[in-house]
Amino acid sequence: MSQPSPIDPANSAASAPAGSVPADAESDPPFAPDLSIGSSSTTPYEDYVQADVLTHLQHPLSDDPGEMVFLVTTQVMELWFTVIVHEWRTAAEALRRDDLTVARDALRRSTYELEALNAAWKPLARLTPAQFNAYRSALGEGSGFQSAMYRRMEFLLGEKSASMLVPHRGAPRELAELEKALQEPSLWDEVLGLLARRGYPVPEAVLRRDPALRYEPDPGVEAVWAEIYDGPQESDLVRLGEALTDVAELVWRWRNDHLVATRRAMGAKMGTGGSAGVAWLEKRARKNVFPELWTARSHV
Numbered sequence: 001m002s003q004p005s006p007i008d009p010a011n012s013a014a015s016a017p018a019g020s021v022p023a024d025a026e027s028d029p030p031f032a033p034d035l036s037i038g039s040s041s042t043t044p045y046e047d048y049v050q051a052d053v054l055t056h057l058q059h060p061l062s063d064d065p066g067e068m069v070f071l072v073t074t075q076v077m078e079l080w081f082t083v084i085v086h087e088w089r090t091a092a093e094a095l096r097r098d099d100l101t102v103a104r105d106a107l108r109r110s111t112y113e114l115e116a117l118n119a120a121w122k123p124l125a126r127l128t129p130a131q132f133n134a135y136r137s138a139l140g141e142g143s144g145f146q147s148a149m150y151r152r153m154e155f156l157l158g159e160k161s162a163s164m165l166v167p168h169r170g171a172p173r174e175l176a177e178l179e180k181a182l183q184e185p186s187l188w189d190e191v192l193g194l195l196a197r198r199g200y201p202v203p204e205a206v207l208r209r210d211p212a213l214r215y216e217p218d219p220g221v222e223a224v225w226a227e228i229y230d231g232p233q234e235s236d237l238v239r240l241g242e243a244l245t246d247v248a249e250l251v252w253r254w255r256n257d258h259l260v261a262t263r264r265a266m267g268a269k270m271g272t273g274g275s276a277g278v279a280w281l282e283k284r285a286r287k288n289v290f291p292e293l294w295t296a297r298s299h300v
């Protein structure tokens, strides 16, 4: 990084007489950041982070002071969804070229990010119905159900559904990204492809399946994972299985934290997105991510 300049007014201590107290103690070594960095309109930080854009995207719809944290938590979660999609796509592409190291690194990063995502429930986890009601009607028919990035996460996990594209038909970029994600093999499809190339008897019907359809658990895949888990525990495939199980568990935790927060905030009322609310979320939370990684454990 740049050295402080002796002619920079922010570093005027460099020219202060010995023994005198500088007017600005901040300019003593160790030097404070250079205040002259940045043009009249922006700074390198702003160019990179776009914090000015990010911190002016909050437009609450009610006068309730509690709405701000609801909105920001939702935005923060959207950002984590974006990072996690990036990691899982990196992992899927690496698996396709049999690069297990890159895949496992991306999966491991995603588990730390999932933990941070789940920790973001904290400010919303204990809303009372009256607190939520204070801004709920202002949300209209808006619902996290309409989150395109969450849907891309689900698609990467193999939970494909063409009907989930319908809410996005009016948003060309979201729709195009979702259509691509629907047609692409999921992370789980790429895992199974790798296992087949390693000589494991993954059923042909699974390998040739239409990737745009929801993945259905298969007994042949369960048997493959049981065999892997029966073998050496330090093998790279057991480690891959464990990294994927961590992901699955943390996604399940997000769904359950969401479910409990919803139950506390609105009981059995209908959702703003038109669903049965908690009853519908309960059904969603019962689904296992990477199902055979869980059921295979009964056969090891």
Ligand code: HEM
Pocket: 073, 074, 077, 078, 124, 127, 142, 143, 144, 145, 146, 147, 150, 258, 261, 262, 263, 265, 266, 270, 271, 272, 273, 274, 275, 276, 277, 278, 280, 281, 284
């Ligand atoms: C305490 C506050 C919250 C309540 C009461 C709540 C309630 C609900 C309800 C009832 C649904 C079902 C769909 C509907 O009819 O609307 C839903 C879905 C959903 N919500 Fe929330 N939600 C809350 C916070 C959040 C936050 C902060 C996010 C972050 C983005 C979020 C993301 C989602 C997602 C992704 C779905 C779809 C789940 C799926 O497809 O399985 N929710 N929410």
